[in-house]
Amino acid sequence: MKRSSINQRNLPIFVTLGLFVLMFALGSIAFPGFFAVQNFFNLFIDNAYLLIIGVGMTFVIISGGIDLSVGSVLALTTMVTSSLLEKSHMSPVLVIPLVLLMGIALGFFQGYLIQTFDLPPFIITLAGLYLARGLCYVVSVDTIPISNQFFNNVAHFQLNLPFLGQNFLSSNAVVAIIFVIVALFMAHNTKFGRTVYAIGGSEQSAILMGLPVRKTKIAIYAFSGFCSALAGIVFTLYTLSGYALNGSGMELDAIASVVIGGTLLTGGVGSILGTLLGVLVYGIIQVLIVFQGTLNSWWTRIVIGFLVFLFCLLQRFFDSRRGQRKKYFLAAKSATKT
Amino acid sequence: MLSWKSLTNNKLIWPIVSLAILLVFNLFFTPHFFAIQIMDGHLFGNVIDIIKNAAPKAILAIGLTLVIATHGIDISVGSVVAISAGVVAMLIGGDLQGIPKHPIFISMVVAVLVCTLAGTWNGFLVSRIGMQPIIATLILFVAGRGIAMVTTNAMQVWLYAKPFALLGQGYFLGLPFSIYIVASLFILTYIVTRGTALGLFIEAVGLNPTASRFAGINAKNILLSVYAFSGFCAGLSGLIVCSTVMNADGNNAGLLFELDAILAVVLGGTSLNGGKFSLGGSIIGALIIQTLTTTIYAFGVPPEISQVVKAFVVYIICLLQSDQFRRKVAGAFGREVSV
Numbered sequence: 001m002k003r004s005s006i007n008q009r010n011l012p013i014f015v016t017l018g019l020f021v022l023m024f025a026l027g028s029i030a031f032p033g034f035f036a037v038q039n040f041f042n043l044f045i046d047n048a049y050l051l052i053i054g055v056g057m058t059f060v061i062i063s064g065g066i067d068l069s070v071g072s073v074l075a076l077t078t079m080v081t082s083s084l085l086e087k088s089h090m091s092p093v094l095v096i097p098l099v100l101l102m103g104i105a106l107g108f109f110q111g112y113l114i115q116t117f118d119l120p121p122f123i124i125t126l127a128g129l130y131l132a133r134g135l136c137y138v139v140s141v142d143t144i145p146i147s148n149q150f151f152n153n154v155a156h157f158q159l160n161l162p163f164l165g166q167n168f169l170s171s172n173a174v175v176a177i178i179f180v181i182v183a184l185f186m187a188h189n190t191k192f193g194r195t196v197y198a199i200g201g202s203e204q205s206a207i208l209m210g211l212p213v214r215k216t217k218i219a220i221y222a223f224s225g226f227c228s229a230l231a232g233i234v235f236t237l238y239t240l241s242g243y244a245l246n247g248s249g250m251e252l253d254a255i256a257s258v259v260i261g262g263t264l265l266t267g268g269v270g271s272i273l274g275t276l277l278g279v280l281v282y283g284i285i286q287v288l289i290v291f292q293g294t295l296n297s298w299w300t301r302i303v304i305g306f307l308v309f310l311f312c313l314l315q316r317f318f319d320s321r322r323g324q325r326k327k328y329f330l331a332a333k334s335a336t337k338t
Numbered sequence: 339m340l341s342w343k344s345l346t347n348n349k350l351i352w353p354i355v356s357l358a359i360l361l362v363f364n365l366f367f368t369p370h371f372f373a374i375q376i377m378d379g380h381l382f383g384n385v386i387d388i389i390k391n392a393a394p395k396a397i398l399a400i401g402l403t404l405v406i407a408t409h410g411i412d413i414s415v416g417s418v419v420a421i422s423a424g425v426v427a428m429l430i431g432g433d434l435q436g437i438p439k440h441p442i443f444i445s446m447v448v449a450v451l452v453c454t455l456a457g458t459w460n461g462f463l464v465s466r467i468g469m470q471p472i473i474a475t476l477i478l479f480v481a482g483r484g485i486a487m488v489t490t491n492a493m494q495v496w497l498y499a500k501p502f503a504l505l506g507q508g509y510f511l512g513l514p515f516s517i518y519i520v521a522s523l524f525i526l527t528y529i530v531t532r533g534t535a536l537g538l539f540i541e542a543v544g545l546n547p548t549a550s551r552f553a554g555i556n557a558k559n560i561l562l563s564v565y566a567f568s569g570f571c572a573g574l575s576g577l578i579v580c581s582t583v584m585n586a587d588g589n590n591a592g593l594l595f596e597l598d599a600i601l602a603v604v605l606g607g608t609s610l611n612g613g614k615f616s617l618g619g620s621i622i623g624a625l626i627i628q629t630l631t632t633t634i635y636a637f638g639v640p641p642e643i644s645q646v647v648k649a650f651v652v653y654i655i656c657l658l659q660s661d662q663f664r665r666k667v668a669g670a671f672g673r674e675v676s677v
Contacts, residue, residue, distance in 0.1 A: 066472070113653070117660040120610055122411070122472065126597060127652035134645030141640065244642070252480055265473050298487035298588075305481025312469050312477070 012262025012314060016277040019307075023284045031291040037167045043283040044169060048176035049074065049231040049238065050253060050282065054261075054275045055183045056227025057254045062187075063220050064200045064267025065114070065121040069128030070228045071250035073106055075243070076132040077232020082144040082242030085151065092150045100229045106132065107225020111218035121221075129251070136244035144242040155237045172234040179230065183272045196220060200267030256308050257282045264315055281307070353606050353622040360629045368636045380509040384632060392628035393516035394419070394575040394582075394592075398599035399606070399620040400520075400527055401571030404564040406603050409544040409612025410471035412565060414460060415572040415599060417482025418453050419592025422576025424486040425449040426502075427495040427586030436498040446502075450573035456482070457569015458562065465561035479596070486588035497584045506582030516578050520621070523574070528617055537615075540564065544612025601648070602627055605655060 028035035044051070053070045060067045077099050084090045084098070110128050114121050146152070158168035169177075187193040195216040198206040206213050236242060261278030263270025285303050289295050364371040364384075374383035398415050405412045426449035431439035438445065456478060463474035508515040531537035542550040543557045551557050575595070580586050604610060605626055606619025630651070634644040657663045 113656070117657060117662045119656045119660055123600075123604070123610060123652065123656055126600075127649040127656070130597070130645040130652070131649035134643050134647075134649065137640060137642035138646070141642070252476060255476065256480060259473070265470055296487070296492045298484040298492055301484030302481045302488065305477045305484065308473075308480065309463075309477045312463075312473055313467065316467055316469065 011318070012311070013271060013274045013277065015311075015314065016261055016274060016281060020277055020281050020284060023281065023288060027284070027288050027291060034287075034291055037164055039287070041167055041169055041173065043280055043287070044173040044176060046286075047279050047283040048170075048172040049235040049247075050250070050257060051176045051276065051279045052179055052227050052231040052234060053250065053254045054257045054279050055180060055272060056224035057251075057258050058183075058261070058263055058270055058272055058275045059187070059196055059220050060121075060224050061255070061258055061263050061265060062200045062267060062270045063196045063217065064203065065217075065220070066125065066255070066265075067107075067110075067128075067221065067224045068122065068125040068251045069106070069110065069132055070224065070231075070254055071247035072129045072132035072136070073103055073225060073228035074232040074235055074247040074250060075136050075245070076106075076139075077103060077229045078236045078239075078242040078246050079136045079139040079144070079244055080242075081233060081236050082146050083139050085146055085148045086144055092148060096233060099233065100226060103225040103227075103229025103232070104222050105225070107222040107228070108218060110225070111221030114221065115214055115217045125221075133244070133248075139244070140242075141244065146236065146240045146242070151237065151240065155240055172237050175230075175234055180272060180276055187272050192216060192219065197268060200269070202268075253282065253304070256304050259308050259315075260311050262311070262315075265312075350607065350616060350619055350622070353619050353626065356605070357622055357626050357629065360626065360633060364629070364633055364636070368633065371636070376512070379512055381512050384636075386514065388625065388628045388632050389517055390514040391632075392624045393514075393520050394578045395595060395598050395602060395627065396520050396621050396624035397523060397571050397575040397578070398568075398595060399602040399624045400523055400617060401568035402599050402603050403606070403608055403615050403617055403620045404527075404531070404540055405471070405568045406600075406608050406610060407540050407544045407612060407615035408561055408564055409547075410464060410561070410564070411600065411610070412457075412460060412475045412568045413472060413596045413600075414456070414475040414478035414482055415568060415575075416592040416595040416597075417479050417486065418456050418569055418572035419576040419579055419595055420483055420486035420586075420588050421456060421489070422449045422453045422573040423580035423586040423591040424489040424495075424588055425452050426577055426580055427497055428489055430497055430499050430502060432495045432497060434498055436500050438499045438502075442499060442502050446505075446577055449577060450570060453573025453576065454566055454570040457572070458566040460569065461562035461565030464565060465558040483588060486586075486591070490586055490588055492588070495586045497580070497586075502581055503584060504581070506578045506580070519574065519578065523571070524617060524621060531617070536560075541613050541615065544615075598627055599624075601652060604652075 024035075024040075033039075053074065057067060057070060080102065081095055081099050084095045085092065106128065110121075110124050113119055113124050154171050157171040159171070159174055160166070160168050187196070195206065195211045195213070198209065198211055199213055199216060203213060232247075235246060239246075257278035258270070258275050259265065259278070260281055261271070261274030261276070263274060282304065285307075286297070286300050289297060289299055289303075368384075371384050374381055374385065376382070398419070402412055402415065426445050429438075429440045429445035429448060430442060433439065460471075460475050460478060463469045463477070464471050467474075504515055505519070506516060510518060531540065539550070539555050539560055542553065542555055543560050547557050572592075576592065579591055602623035603620045604623070606616055606621070606623035608615045608619060627648075630647065631641070631644055634647060635641060
């Protein structure tokens with residue numbers, strides 16, 4: 001019984017892993033030049049920001065909430081960063097902590113409203129989406145290119161790994177990978193992480209158990225705001241500019257990646273590792289469509305939509321089986337009583 | 339006689355008051371806001387513009403009201419608007435002489451049918467598979483814009499068929515044609531939901547699906563039909579959007595419409611927790627949003643910044659709807675608040 005439940009919990013991750021391997025294998029067979037270490041590394045380089053946002057989103061979704069403001073907060077970070085660097089000529093050493101704090105503050109504000117006044121996360125973060133996007137235009141309507149020496153140096157940094165020759169990881173990929181490792185530790189080995197899972201499982205029980213539900217729920221949104229801001233810095237490094245339309249629709253890309261990674265949208269079940277795989281699947285679909293050449297890039301959205309559908313179906317399937325087990329359990333219990 | 343209490347208990351009163359405050363504000367601070375001119379037998383003016391520009395969102399809001407009343411949500415409507423515009427544009431074709439490829443009326447019907455089908459798909463996922471509404475409609479939200487781009491081969495299609503322009507730009511008896519579409523859709527929906535027990539059934543499903551099933555209501559089919567209806571409304575809205583600019587742009591047609599439409603419904607007094615709904619409130623909600631936008635334009639504020647204002651409007655409305663907030667305020671003033 002116990003073994004099967006563990007398998008069931010991990011099965012979606014294995015499905016995602018299988019999907020990724022299958023897609024990579026298909027691409028390698030169909031297109032020459034597809035099978036390369038650098039091609040695999042590029043998935044991290046090109047999706048570093050999505051990975052970081054996805055990690056924050058995973059915590060939010062596991063707790064049973066949702067955060068729609070991530071894409072706009074990312075855009076606002078790119079705008080504020082580039083504006084402070086180029087127009088106010090501030091030092092990056094000051095700018096980076098400042099924008100990270102801004103992300104945390106925005107997230108904290110939303111979390112506070114959601115928790116204190118028992119408001120729906122969907123609507124509050126939707127308003128956050130409007131707010132951050134509007135503030136972008138207050139900063140500037142135009143693209144702000146970055147000429148700051150430090151940022152340029154960091155952006156062009158290449159990390160060569162031993163035994164892998166010319167293949168490299170960029171600085172944003174390194175940041176994303178380190179961040180995922182930290183998040184893995186946070187989710188499974190800290191009080192915060194376990195409380196997040198408990199809230200998602202049943203908020204009422206978590207309160208009765210004496211867990212700090214109120215603090216944790218606000219912290220989750222503040223953490224998601226931090227992730228968005230960090231992703232914004234990574235995105236700024238990636239494009240070396242700030243633009244108010246950056247990351248529109250990214251909130252849904254992030255949610256899609258999290259769902260493909262096997263996290264249940266009802267909360268309580270999910271993993272950072274799954275989200276990592278979800279982002280990789282998302283990335284490889286884009287690469288496959290680029291390699292294929294004749295399909296336009298809009299097919300990415302259709303394929304992602306279809307995958308979200310498949311994974312939701314899978315989740316429903318597991319859900320109903322779990323529900324049935326519960327029913328048997330309850331039936332057995334009432335039978336012993338009478 | 340109307341007593342003060344029955345007036346404040348009326349659900350419509352707060353949306354109407356908000357709209358009135360906005361209008362009075364404009365009366366004093368925006369010159370010529372209420373000026374209406376007659377040109378070629380058509381009425382022109384800010385007020386007419388507001389009603390005309392609110393039309394596509396008001397139509398979406400009507401469909402969404404019923405969805406939200408069942409404790410659901412449909413975030414795919416903006417993408418479905420883009421699909422509708424794409425389908426109708428491809429069927430009519432971008433012929434420079436304005437000769438349509440297929441009859442205009444049939445093209446319109448097909449576009450709306452496709453969108454109704456899209457809505458039915460959402461309804462199927464929610465009612466039969468049992469997915470959460472946000473997620474079920476998220477699928478079409480993501481894929482819909484892709485589908486719209488693929489229908490138009492990722493190009494913007496410009497239309498030149500004159501009769502089609504009537505929908506979004508035309509006038510009838512001095513008023514914009516789109517007003518008549520909104521009015522007839524509103525009246526029809528009102529009669530169908532309030533003239534029969536259907537409205538009550540929808541509210542019952544929103545309040546407690548299990549109880550409503552025990553009461554003999556076919557909750558599954560009600561859910562299916564409200565999502566299908568929301569798709570139908572999005573299709574209709576897409577036709578007007580496409581006809582207003584005579585262009586189908588899969589990237590931008592209906593972009594962020596879902597947010598405005600949801601906001602309109604909430605402003606109109608329909609709770610996101612399902613249950614009681616108010617169609618009239620949603621129309622007023624759509625008018626409030628459009629008036630707010632027009633007011634912001636009239637003050638020379640860049641249109642993009644209007645989003646900041648909108649965000650604060652949402653925060654305020656959410657706080658007013660929150661019991662905790664009212665209790666805290668009441669505590670601060672040291673008296674009980676009867677809600």
